[in-house]
Amino acid sequence: MLPFTTYHYNLGEDILEYAVTERDLGVDITSNFTFAEHSTRLISKANKKYGLLRRTCHFGSDIKRKRILYLTLVRSQFEHCSQIWCPNNKTLIEKFKKFRKSV
Numbered sequence: 001m002l003p004f005t006t007y008h009y010n011l012g013e014d015i016l017e018y019a020v021t022e023r024d025l026g027v028d029i030t031s032n033f034t035f036a037e038h039s040t041r042l043i044s045k046a047n048k049k050y051g052l053l054r055r056t057c058h059f060g061s062d063i064k065r066k067r068i069l070y071l072t073l074v075r076s077q078f079e080h081c082s083q084i085w086c087p088n089n090k091t092l093i094e095k096f097k098k099f100r101k102s103v
Contacts, residue, residue, distance in 0.1 A: 039092045043099050046077045050102075 009016045021030050021037055028038035053069055 036089070036092060039095070042077050043095055046074050046099065047102075049073045049077065 021028050053073055
């Protein structure tokens with residue numbers, strides 16, 4: 001592995017600090033190119049939307065409406081840039097499995 005060389009960037013007289021995480025087009029990227037924070041944020045966001053859906057949408061037995069709302073609000077969170085942030089370590093895969101079991 002190559003040694004990490006630190007460069008200092010200035011904006012006028014101020015030295016700019018390094019960012020550990022950067023969000024670009026809605027995808028969080030860390031300095032070592034792992035997407036763990038992004039995956040965790042997506043799972044949290046999907047859990048919140050699913051909880052809102054369960055608390056507020058009582059349609060009785062109309063499964064079509066529930067499915068459409070679920071696909072629109074919850075599942076769409078996981079489809080944006082999925083080629084980039086696909087979980088590859090065991091802990092993230094377990095988090096996604098746990099979320100799917102709760103649904």
